[in-house]
Each structure stands twice: as structure tokens, then as C-alpha cells.
Amino acid sequence: MEMNSPPPCPNTVTIRRNPPRRARPSTYSAAPLSQPPSSKTSSAIRSFPIHDILSINIPDKPEISESAVEHSDSEKLKVFLRIRPIVTQQKVGGSSKIAAQKNVWPQNPKKKDASKTAKVGGKKKNETCLKLNDSHSVTLCPPQSLIDARRTKSEVYEGFSHVFCDESSQSEVYEKMMNPLVVDFLKGQSGMLAAMGPSGSGKTHTVFGSTRQPGMVSLALRQIFLQKESCRSEFSRTFYLSMFEIYSERGKGEKIMDLSQEGGDLYMQQSNIKGLKEVVIHDVQEAESLIASGMLKRSTAMTNSNIQSSRSQCIINIRCDLDNLDEDHSCTAILTIVDLAGAEREKRTGNQGARLLESNFINNTSMVFGLCLRSLLEHQKNPKKPLLKHYQNSLLTKYLRDYLEGKKRMSLILTAKPGVEDYQDTSYLLRQASPFMNIKFESIEEQPLGNKRRTQTLPKAELAKRMKLSSYEVSMNDEVKGDIPHQPHKEELVLEPDKEVETDGSSFQFPVNINIKVNKSKLIKECIPDPAKKAREYHILSNFSRALWKVLKEYKNKLEASENKADVLRHNLIAEIERGAALENELNLMKASCTCGKVFTAEENDKTNSNAQVSSHSIKVERIKKTDIVSTHSFSFRSVCTELSFSCDGDSSDNYQDTSAVEVASTSLNVPNSEEWSSKKNNAPCEYVVFDKEDLMELGDTEFGSDSTAYDTLESGVSDSELLLHEYEFPFLTKGDQRKHEEEESNAPDLSSDLSDSECFQKQNILEDTVTLDHEKDIDEVKLKSSDLEKFEEQCKENVDISSPNVVLDKQEFKELSERGTNVEITG
Template structure:
């Protein structure tokens, strides 16, 4: 016991419920026996063509930025509605309140938004709400970046917009959308002012001036298109091209038809176009914003040349940078809109709602693939145009603008609650551009989207790469990249005339490429299935090996236990027999040793049933009944039981040992031995023994030792039978009644049915009473060949009329075969018996031995394993058998009975 453990407190009882279960040990696997070959990695190089490594990071989430505008102005008191005719207005004057508008300082300068760090903010309820409404503050985190109110436009651009521009210059499309309530700074962030330009001017400046040397291509020409989606009288949606002079444009599915693409080659040209579009954009004065945007404004910057009269210029690498200034969500109570403004508010809010539904559906679809991606994009022009983005097929970023004032708590809370889950959207499922349906390759009527031309260019690049790889395997990847660059430049140098043929080639290559990709994916699936089956097969093999080992272990344990059991049985029987005979203390115990059965041949069955019963009482003495013993074995050895019972310094011993050795036949043995011993009448009876064996040796020894008042009685019967190729049946019943007045020994029946058998029965009876001893020894030997013999054939040898050989003893020996021996021996032979039986007694015992006599107690036991007595037999007192009854049963001559009785009585006297 650990000495460190503190002794338990006597006043505390700890009851442990459900003690911790130890995990079942994992079965030891033996991988040594598994030689299954490992399935190699899928041969991508053989099945799949080498692909250009993707530069985009996998598992990239939708980037959501948050910008909090400064507290500078209060709501406009007198909103002024401006029609399109009022446009243009200098964006620089956007912050200037309209004439007549009363601008007052905010009554409460406290804010409801607190920036925790670069990625999280805390939204607190206004102080005025603490008494009546909730006071719980909410924290929103996970933003890509949070721009505080002091952040400048340049800082926002560097953090948010610059990566998109660089990707755009690298040939990747991107989209930025500003989302937030009205007056939160969306337009300010997107367009800015001449003094404080927004993301679009900065991006154009970046593209034309500040581009990095390796991507700076002064010769490249970019194209710009700006259009807006607004409501027409509050009912239908309508498109306006902000760069044209009134040209009609329309939306067909996801493309805008008739949109003017203005080429731009420098930043000044681009800024002028932006100013023009800003002046044309529909704005209106509301209570929240003096120049509130009333439409969704979309700016596209593309380096691909526009389609001119249906001719596609493949020079571009199909990158498009899209920046969207959404109209701000409005609440009627705050804006105070009425009439047309109210319809515009409904249109704006509905569009934003659809936009949010698309993103939410995309998020749910990515979380659970079983949920279909809802087609909310069909509900508005904006979402239809942004379908690829809203379905996760293209990357985009969101900039949430919020107002930090307490009066803006509801707007800000609604924005954060609605938009913060969008940051969980991932772009790892972005569809490859080459499987985009052909009809969607032309998203705009006058502009070629990157998704439309990218399949062709990517496929051509891949094909070139494969061809180069097969021709020159020794070239390194750097050379391949050079080839790719050369191919790209070569593609870029193609003129318009070659575009038609290239387009036809693309149309021809797409189906085969799709089928090839499908086959590749199918091969991957099959490969994975094979790998899974291989792993399962390994596991099964391991389990089989473990089960085999367990079976071997169990067999070993079984043989050990069986060997120990046999040894125990052998030792126990031998020791028991010896101890019983030699141990003087055994007189106070009753021991029963079951027969020991040893089987040495595995091809035969052995069945043994043994039942012993011992009844003991002061009056009835000892009753031993061995009802049935059956052996079914060709070759078996058997040694039976021994029984001892002392009573009043007397000892009785019954040894019944039988040994049966048989081959090619079954042996059945039934034995019933009964011993009644009392102060008055000790009785030993062996009722029935039936062996059935072709070749068997059997030795039965019954010994009775009775010492009463220094008297000893011992009966030993040994029977040995050997038979070959014939069945032997023997029914033997020996009954012995011994009392102070009468002594009866009977062997009722013995039947032998064997071709060759030896039988030896030795019965020895001795009684010593008052220092007197009696000895009866009978030796009977019956050789039998090819006939049935019974014990009755010995009658002539046991002639009751023959004189005794010795006056002091009676001994009958009948020896026919030296191997056979029947003898009744006295274990404790007195030196010389003082009293011997008269010849009449011998005759009587011989006669009685030919009849079947049974005690009444046997009837009550059902004559287990023995024959049944007739019902007309009179009932007897317990225990003994009277001589008269025996004589009645066997129908002996009366004179013989009387004379024998008289002689016996005279002898005892």
C-alpha cells in the first residue's frame, strides 16, 4: 500500500458508483503475417495530365471587412429629392448639405460600436435603452479586418482592395461589394472624393501607375463599364449605362446586352469616366443621407478587349475586377421616405434581401451538401448578374460599412447579424472555369468575361504543356513555365482574324475535355474504392490471424486441463483405495470414489454413468446402491468404486473394481450393488452387471468388511471377463444377508454370452462374532467358447451334498483355466476360523445363488439398472431378506430348506 496515501476519514464513506471501466485492450494484431501489397498512389501522371499549380489558396473563406465611418454629421432634417436631371453633382460636394438643410450636431456623441481588435467589434445598446430594453452587448468577430473610424481610404485600399487588384492584374477575376445601411459610407468607400479617392480611383491608379514591374504592362489596354440597376417608378428594375449617352441596355439571363465598354489607358481617363458615371447615378436626399444612392452601381474593369460586332478578341486573359456600390438599406422611420422614395426604398431593400438570401443559401449549401442551392439569384437583376459570385464559383469580398452612432444601433445591429455569417462561406468548391456552360461564356453583350475565355486559354495551355512534356521529359518546370508564358503571349498576339478558328477549336475541344475529365474523376473514384477494399481486407486478415492464435491457445489450455484431470482421477482413485484399506481412521468417514475412466483411443466414444447411493442409519445400517454403469468403448480401463462405512467400531468395505478393455465394440455395464448393514443384519447385494463387449477384461471386486463388536466381515468379489469379437452379457446378482441369526449369500443370476470369456468370481465371506470368524471362499471359473454359459453350470461343482473338505473351513475351488480365478477371500483372515459353515449351508448358498433375490428396499428404488420384481411378492421389513422368502421365491424343496436351516442354527449354537 502506498505510504503517501492519507488514511481514510472514519466519518466519511465513499461510495463509488459505476467505477471507471477500463477500455478493453485492443487485440494484438500481428502485421507480420500480412503480406498484402500496398496500393500505390493514384497514378496522376499517367491518367491525368499535369495541371498548372493553382496559385489561389484552398479553403479560402469569403473575405468580409468592416469599416466604421466617423461620427461627423447628423441626419438631414429636410430631405431634398433630386431627379436624374439634377445630376451631375460633384461628388466632392457630397458632404455639403443641401441648401436649406439643417445640420445639427448629434445630441449624443457616444457610439454603439467599439472596435476590439482588427477582427472583432462589440456592439453595445444605447444608454437610453438600458432601462426599457435589452442591455446586452454583442461581439462580432471573424472579420478579415475591421477598419475603425479613423482609417483612411488608403489604408482600406492597401488592406482590402490591393490584393484584389493584384490578383486582377495576375489574371484573376475578383469582386468587391459594399454593403451597409444608408449613409454608412459605401459610396464614400467605393468612389470617395477627389481629395480622398475611394477604391475605384485607387485601383485604377494602381493599375496604370503603381503596378509592379513584373505585371506592369503599359501596352495593355483596359476597358471599363459602369451601369446601375434601379427601379422604374418603384415597380420594375431597369438598367442604365452610366458611360453612354443614353443607349439602351438590357439583361439577358446573366449578361448585360448593349453595355458600353470604354477603353482606358491611363488613370486620368479612368477618373474622368468615374466622375461621369457618378454624376449620372441616381441619388436622392433622405433623412439619413443628403445624396443617398437609389440604385445598385456596378463598375467593371476588364483588361480584355470588348467584343466588337460578335468578334471575340482572345488577347485578354479574361480577368475582370468588379466593384459594386449597393444602395443602403433604409428604414422608413429613419428615412421618412414617401411616395417614389418609399418605392425606391422597397426596391433597394428587396434587392439587398435577395442578395443576402443568395449568400445564406450558399452558406447552407456548403455546410450541408444535401441542401440544394436555392436559385434566389433569379429574383433580381443584381443577383442574376452576380450569379457566379453568389454561387461560389468566383471569389469576392464584402465591405460592410457601419455607422457607430447610438441612433444607428438598429441599422448596425441588423447589418452585423445578417452579414457576419457570410464570412463562413468558403471558396474551395469553386468550379473550374472550363466546365462553365458554354452559354455563360459571354456574360456581357459587349464584354468577354474571364469565365468565358478562360476555358479555352486554360485548355490550350494544358494541351501545350502536355505535348511539351511528352516530347521533352528532361526539361524542368522552369522551362515549362517559359513555354506557358510564350504560349500565352502567342495567344495574346493573335489577331482578330484568327479568333474565329480558335473559337471553333475551343468548341470542338470542350466536349472531349469534359469527357476526359469525367473519366479521370471516375478512375479516381474506382481507385479510392479499391484502396478502401484493400484496407478492409487487411483488417479481416488480421482478425483471422488473431482468431487462429486464440484457437491454438484454447486448445493448449484444453489439453492441459484434460491431462491434469486424468492425472487427478488416476491419483485420486489409487490413493483412495489404498487409504481406505490401510488408514485406520477411515472408520469415521464415508468416502466414495467414482470410477476412473481412461480412454486411450480417440476414435471411440465412451459413456459412463455411475450412480452410487449410500443410506445409513442406526437401524438399517449402510445401503450402497450402484445402479448403473455403462461403458461404450472399444478399449477402456475401468476401475470402480470402494465404499467404507464404520459403525460402532465396525468397518465395512466394498471394493468394486472393474476393468473393461474392449476393442471394436461397445461395452455396457450396469451394476447395482447394495449393501445393507445394521447391527442386526448386514446385507450386500450386487444385483446386475451387464457387460457387452467383444473383447473385454473385467474385474469386479467386491469386498465387504464388517467389524461389529470386534467382528469382521469381508466380502470380496472379483470378476474378470475377457471376450473377443462377441458380445458378452452378464447379469449377476449377489445378495448376502448376514445377521446374528442368519447368513445368506446368493448369486442370483449370471449370464454370459460371449465367444471367449474368462470369468473369475471370488466371493469371500467372513464373519467374526464374539471373536469368531467365518470364511466362505468360492472359486468359480467358467470358460466359454461359442456358447452361452450361465452360472447354473456350476451347480454340479457346488454340490450341497458333498462333504466339506475341511471341518474348520469351507472352501470351494473350481479351476478350469489358469487365467480364471474365482475366490472369496477374507481381507483380514483369522489364523484359523473357529466356526465354519456346514455343508448344508454351502448347498444353501449355492442354491440361492442361482436365484434372483432382491430386497424390498430395492423395489422402492425402482430397481435401477436391474430387473423388476413381481408385484405379488410380499412386502418385507426394511433391510434384510428372510430365508423363508427366498425359498418361497425359488421354490426349493421344503426339506432342503428346513434341513439347511436346522444345520445352520445348530452350527451357530
């Protein structure tokens, strides 16, 4: 924006005093409200294939089959409860001894008295604290003493996968609890069963059993080998057995012991047991003998609670390698059975010394195990809660980390003692472990086919044997060897070189000669995705596309709105800039022509004269009546056409000043020649005409009034008089214009002699400056007596209208002004 350089001068510039102000347009109203051009960006956005997406029929709710419901139910952690039969007497060391009477809890006098009373009565009641409601719930009844003390009341625990009563057989437990795990295991799915409960509640009995009552491990092995023999399929299964215990020797840290025949101490490295021996088992007998020998090695001790109490956490792994002979697929599954050492209370067991230290270790491990599952449960309930790493606090939980973090399926069996004296133990167990039934297996890590997990305990030869190479046979030839045409086998898909292969409408060409032989059935199986999975992915993508489209649509609308706004603002800005430039020009012009109170010096006049090449001016002083201009009287001096006209109050043409009279007036105006006048006008303000005392006196001295009486008076109404200075080509004359102007001036005829007043005014229209004094007849305010002051005063008295809001100069004021001897500015 160039503010300094003046804009090109228009042909005609009219500067009015108090120019009517145009209403400044507001920022937005000034802007053209034309529709802005459509946004480039929005047009650049390609239309989204919404129709394609929306045409997808997405079911509101996914259909859930019954099997899926069952499956989802099966995704929950199964918690079983087994109630042990009440055992009143335990023989320790061959002598009949009531173990329960030694350090039996609660040892309070009342209880003892009650017990004695019962004995005295000769009848020992088998009171129980656990009552079976149905196959899924039990009621825990506190002992009478606690009820009397109002310390607690009966509690119902429900939601168990199954509650086995004290009469339940091992096979029944196996059928309901263990069999599903074994079936999954034989299908290649890993699983774990963990037995939890207080000491002496029957964990070891449930897991290992006895010769007459074989436990879950034995029954599982029997089923495994039974199925292996009966089911002669294309699958080849190999089973391995490993067994180890985690114990603490006199409380000095945790140790791992391999329970196999030649096993020794082991160590753990990142959840893996290093050095653990896996023994290949071929039949049940072999497996059972291994188990039996392992149990002999296991740490046990006699406590008040259990004649043969387990002092360690025992873990048995049965691993199955499943090989598909036809398709060369393989997978591995591990069935883990954990017999936890039972939590013990010192008061109850009466442990001391080494036993007490063991007891602390056992309780600690049980507690950490429970904490891990509780953390998993809370994390699943509220994902904001982090899954705490309790597993780091014991070797057992480290080893079982995947299970305790819900990555693998597991089942829990809680073994409980139903005796009244076992209330505290049973209550603690149920309160701690029953909520675990709400744990869900949401992120089960299915072991991919062909990805076998091997332990380092396997012999190298075995490992090498099990390493499978890729089933694809790919041979790449640099050149086509087309001598012998290859007849593709029906199970082979041969992609011939340099042939285009169609794939969904698009085609590509092999850059090099590749001969790929693929097992067709395998290729189809692996390349064609599971329909259910495909449908799920399809729905997910559809929903995602919809959401994405909505977001894009919103952004597009916002973008368009923003661009419209920006266009409007841009237009407004341009308009404002243009208006600012125009105002600047106007201001510059006004500044240039403003000489408020300026008295021109001789030098300035000379300078102005030299600069201004205009030599012709016309002064037109008009007195405008309300209705019309009565007359225009022009006068000229020399070659300059200066027109001074004024209207008269009267309507008689006799009132006109003739040319000669005006010429006199022009002389009295002290405009001796055109150059001087032009120099004055060049610097004269547009808004003011300055009459000094002399001017006024001269005007008064003229004979204006001699012939025309009052009409001859030069009236200069102050406020409502309009002084117009019409400048034509002045003072902004270009050089070309100046030359032309000079030519015109030189060729100009003597207008004063040849032309009439009106013609003169018209012809000199371009070259003249016109000063117009407009005044309405009815509000004449100031009248300057032309002849003498006394006459002027008289006229003032007659004509001055005091009621007018305009400036009124009475005689006295005028006199004072005259006496000052200064310039009198007639301003607005």
C-alpha cells in the same frame, strides 16, 4: 462418421463389470496444447515496410513562417468601417430644408422637445452615437433616452480591419482597403468589394465618389492604368469594364439593366448575366466616362434620408486578361465592386407608393445578402450546419454566389451614420455585419493558368483570338526518318524513338516512333512540382502510411489470435469425435452383450449356436482372497476347456476340488456340451450370470461340500464380487479367424487328459471364455449351501455378516427366492 459399422475387433477385449470411468476430459484440457501450426494467412502477409516509413522524420508541428501567418490572416474576410461625417442639413431642390426634421426618427415628443430646447438655446450639438476607440474598434452609444429607459447600453465593436473616421479621405480609404485588392487583381487574383450600410451612409460616395473626391472605382482604375504604363513586363494586360444594376420596378420582380451606353435589359442564367457588354478600356478617362454615363442611367430617387438615394444594387466589373507573352500563359481576374442599395426603414425615409415597393426590394436584397454570409459563417463554425442556399432568393446573391460561399476573396466596407438619430440604423448594421469578419476563405478557387473564363458578351472573333492551342507540338511518325539528324535546340527535349528512357530506375520503350518536341523550360516548370506542395504531400502520405500500418498491424494480430483459437477448437473437435466414436463402439458392444433378464429360447439358442462358431470355452470361477488367489482349479468337458475355479477360505490344498469333482459340477451346471454352452455364452450378458433356482439347487446338490466342507461352497458374493467375462475372439470372429479357430480346434489335443490345469488354462487362453467370480474373503455375504438347504441355512447363520452393505440373503430370503421358482439375478 460411420456409427453403424462396427470397428475392427481387437485381439483381446476385456469387458469389466462397472468399468472404471475415466474422467471425461474437458473441451480444452483434452485438446493437445501443442502449439498450433503457424497461421498461413499471417505468414502470407508480407512484412510492412514499417522501418522505411518510421525512418521518415516528420516534424511534430509544421513550421509556420511569418508570411504564412500574414497569409492566414489575410484569408479572413476583411470588414472595414467608415463613419460618415454628420450632415445636419441637406438641400433638396435648391431650397434649404432640414430633411432630417421630416420624418426623422425617433419621433417622440421628448425628442422634439429636446430638439426645440437645443434650438432655443441657440446651439446645435453634433451628438454622435459612434465613438472611435482605435483604428479597429468603435463604441456604439445609445441615445440618452434609451439609456434613461434602461433599454440598452453602450456596445463595443472591435476587430475591424480598419475603422475610418468621419474625417478620413477617399485616398486613405483606398490605400488601406482597396489597394490590396487591386494589387491582387493585377497579379491575376479576383476579388470583390461590397459596400453595406443604411441609406445615406455614404456607400455610393465611397464607391464612386465625386469629381473632387473620386471613389474607389476611379482610384482603382487610375492605379490599374498607372501600373500598366509604368510596368513594361512580359505580361500583356487587357482590361474590360462592365456595369449593370439589379432593380425592381414598382416591386414587380427583379430586373437587370446594363449600365453601359447601349446597354439594355439583361437576364441571368446560372449566375451568369447574359448579354452583358464588356467594354475594353484603354485608359482612365475612357473608363471614368463609362462609369459616369452608367451612373446617369442608374436608378436613383430622392428620399428623406438621401437626396440622391440609390434604388438599385449596382455592380461594376473590371476584368483583366493577363497574357504572358514569353510563355504563352494567360489568366483572367475580375475585380468586382458592389454598391448595395441602403437598407431603409419606412418610418425614417417616409417612402410611400413606388418608393415603398423599391424599399421593400432593397431591404429584402440586403437581408438575403446578410443571410448568405451568416450561413457561411455558421457553417464554418460548425460544419455540421449546412450551408443554406439563401443565395437563390435574389439575383444579386445568385450573381455573387462564389463570393458569398467563401470561394473567392471579398472585402466589406460598412458605412455608418454616426448621428444619435441614426443609432438604430447603425446598431442594426454593426450587429448584422460585424460577425462577418470571422468568415474565412478556406476553399478559394484559384483560377488555373491558361483557363480563361469568358463571358458570352465577347465577340466571337475576340473569343477565337483568345483561344489558345496547346503549347506542345507533338508529331508522331510511324517510321523513323533518320536521313537528316535533328539537332536539338537547347530549349527542346527530343525523345528519340526506340530508345529507352530512364525514369526513376525503371525504363520503358516507346512502342511507336514518337518524336516529341517539348519546350524544355515549360516542361521543367510544369513537371517539377512546387517544393512546398511536394513536402506537404510527402508529410500527408507519411502520416497516412503510419496510420495504415497501425491498422494493419492490429488486424494481423487479431487474425493470428483468431486462427490459434480456431486450431485449438479444431483439435478439440477431432478429439471429441474420436472419443464419441469409441463410446459408440463401447455402447454397441455393451448393447450386444446385454441380456438383462433375457431367457433364451430354444430357437435363439439354435440360432446362436449356428452363428457362433466358437466351440471352446472355459469358465473360470475364482474366489479371490484379499491377498492373492489361493488356487485355481480348472475343469474341462469334452474337448472344451472350461475352467471353473474358486478359491477357498482355507489354506489347505486338501480343499481343492479335483478334476473329477469339478466334472461332476460341470454336469450339474447343466452344460451338457460345448455348443450349448457357447450358445448361451454368446448371448449371455457380460455383466450378469444368471442362476436360476435349478442351477442353484444343482450347485447345492453337488458334492462340493462333501470333502471340503465349507470351502466347497460356491460363493457368489453379490455386490463386491466381480464377475469377469473374458472373451477371446468371441463373439467377433472373422471368417479367417473362424477357419483358423476351427483348425486349431480340430488339432487341439485333449486338454482334459494331457494338460495340467494351469497349462490348460494358459493354452486355451485365446479360445476360452472365462467367468470369474471374485470375492474377498472377509466380506462373504452369501453362501449357498451345496448339499442341502438345511445345511446351507446353518452355514448362512454362521457366516452372514449383516453389517456389510452388500446384499445379504438369509435363509428366509433364499427360501422365498427358491419358492418363487423364478430366475434369481445376482446383479450389482
